[in-house]
Structures are given as structure tokens and as C-alpha cells.
Amino acid sequence: MKELVVGVDxxxxxxxxxxWAASVAESAGVPLRVVASWTHPDSAAFPGGAxxxxxxxxxxxxxxxxxxxxxxELGVVPSFGAIEALRGPAAAAIVRRVxxxxxxxxxxxxxxxxxxxPCPVVIVRQEQPLGEGHGPILVGKDGSLNAERALExxxxxxxxxxxxxGAVYVWQPNVxxxxxxxxxxxxxxxxxxxxxxxxDEDHVHALAVEGDPRAxxxxxxxxxxxxxxxxxxxxxxxxxxxxxxxxTNYLVTNSPTTVAxxxxxxxxxxx
Numbered sequence: 001m002k003e004l005v006v007g008v009d010x011x012x013x014x015x016x017x018x019x020w021a022a023s024v025a026e027s028a029g030v031p032l033r034v035v036a037s038w039t040h041p042d043s044a045a046f047p048g049g050a051x052x053x054x055x056x057x058x059x060x061x062x063x064x065x066x067x068x069x070x071x072x073e074l075g076v077v078p079s080f081g082a083i084e085a086l087r088g089p090a091a092a093a094i095v096r097r098v099x100x101x102x103x104x105x106x107x108x109x110x111x112x113x114x115x116x117x118p119c120p121v122v123i124v125r126q127e128q129p130l131g132e133g134h135g136p137i138l139v140g141k142d143g144s145l146n147a148e149r150a151l152e153x154x155x156x157x158x159x160x161x162x163x164x165x166g167a168v169y170v171w172q173p174n175v176x177x178x179x180x181x182x183x184x185x186x187x188x189x190x191x192x193x194x195x196x197x198x199x200d201e202d203h204v205h206a207l208a209v210e211g212d213p214r215a216x217x218x219x220x221x222x223x224x225x226x227x228x229x230x231x232x233x234x235x236x237x238x239x240x241x242x243x244x245x246x247x248t249n250y251l252v253t254n255s256p257t258t259v260a261x262x263x264x265x266x267x268x269x270x271x
């Protein structure tokens with residue numbers, strides 16, 4: 001986590017994202033970049049439409065608007081912050097701007113950003129405070145190959161803000177696996193699996209839960225009042241469900257908790 005990039009658009013949700021990103025950037029000691037995009041109105045393409053303002057003028061105008069927006073929300077543009085106007089549709093412009101070392105923070109779900117950004121994408125829901133005395137950072141192990149990368153990112157966030165860190169492994173027995181002894185063996189195996197996943201991190205609380213990963217991760221996050229729920233993104237594939245993964249796709253739509261989606265290493269295809 002070497003830079004936080006937060007996209008703003010004037011909405012209530014983006015204000016929450018800005019405050020969240022500013023707080024984390026300050027705690028982590030990393031730069032904060034506040035971005036917004038602009039496009040010329042569609043009417044400008046028709047004969048008799050309003051003349052187009054020069055791109056440089058639109059850049060300055062947008063940057064001035066972002067500066068006022070940040071000052072209104074935070075009281076001042078942080079010394080560790082920067083303002084940047086982007087050209088083009090918001091999602092595409094933001095994806096082009098971020099790098100592998102960025103963390104992108106948004107106030108609403110942008111599936112294009114989640115699918116194609118090469119960096120972690122955080123969707124800020126409610127403004128749960130981070131750190132000591134607040135809800136834990138939870139990492140969901142859903143069987144994807146990217147779970148370890150999700151744990152690494154969660155550890156970096158935990159090191160920056162403090163508080164509790166938990167790892168949740170959700171397992172599902174088959175209908176043929178309901179006999180008591182076999183069921184208990186499966187449950188013990190699931191518990192051992194999540195404990196081995198975090199064995200090198202003695203401050204990480206491990207939890208094995210039976211059920212549908214989508215519903216159970218939301219349930220655990222809600223019951224623990226988690227501040228962030230961290231999950232991995234699958235990676236490749238042309239279909240949205242394959243690029244994001246069924247569990248992650250469900251969480252970014254239905255979780256009331258802030259969700260961080262971590263892409264595969266080097267933005268490569270995953271399982």
C-alpha cells in the first residue's frame with residue numbers, strides 16, 4: 001500500500017470514501033491522491049452545440065472543484081494529498097490512472113474498476129472507524145488462489161491502523177457427508193486449514209464457519225461489526241462472474257460492510 005487513490009463525484013458516498021481514504025493514508029504514512037474525471041457534454045457533438053472548452057481549461061476547472069470539495073469535507077487539503085483531474089468516462093479514466101502499487105477507494109460499486117483495476121479496490125459502505133476499539137478487519141478465505149494476497153493486504157492495513165484482524169474460512173459439506181463422524185472430521189479439517197493459513201501470524205484470529213460463503217461472510221462481518229471485509233478477485237475470463245468470482249460479486253453488492261477486493265498477483269488470471 002504505497003498510494004491511496006480516491007475517486008470523488010460529489011455524492012454522499014464519495015464523501016465517505018474521501019474521509020476513509022484520508023484517515024488510512026495518514027495512518028499508513030502514504031500519499032493520498034484525490035481524482036475526478038470530466039467529459040464534454042454529449043450535446044457538443046451536434047451542430048449548433050455549445051463550443052468546447054479547451055482540455056487544459058477543463059483540467060484546471062475540475063482540479064479547482066476537487067480542491068474546494070476536499071477543503072469542504074476535510075477542512076484542508078492534507079499535506080500528504082494531491083489533486084488530479086482525469087479526462088474521459090470515470091471508470092475507464094481511473095483504471096488507466098492507478099498502478100499495481102495503488103489502493104483505489106470508491107464510494108459506490110464500479111464493476112469496471114473492480115474487474116480491470118490492477119490494484120486493490122475498496123468500496124466504502126458505512127464509515128466504520130478503523131483501529132483499536134473498533135470492529136476487526138476480516139479476510140475471507142473462499143477457496144480462491146488469491147486468498148493469500150488478500151491476507152497480505154489485510155495485514156498491511158492492520159499494521160497501519162491497528163485493531164483486530166481475523167481470517168474466516170467458510171466450508172460446505174456435501175449431502176453425502178452428513179454422518180456425524182465424517183461431519184466432525186470435515187469441521188476439524190476446516191478449522192485446521194484456516195489455522196494453518198495464518199500460522200505465521202500469531203495475532204490473527206482464525207474462524208471456520210459452515211455454510212454458503214456469500215451469506216456466511218456477510219453474517220460474520222455483520223455480527224462482529226467488521227470495519228473492512230477483504231476478499232480476493234478471481235482474475236481472468238470474459239464473463240463478469242468469472243472475472244470477479246461469485247462470492248466477491250455477491251459481497252460487493254450485498255455486504256453492508258466496507259469491502260476490499262484484491263486482484264491476483266501482477267493482475268494475472270486466477271482460478
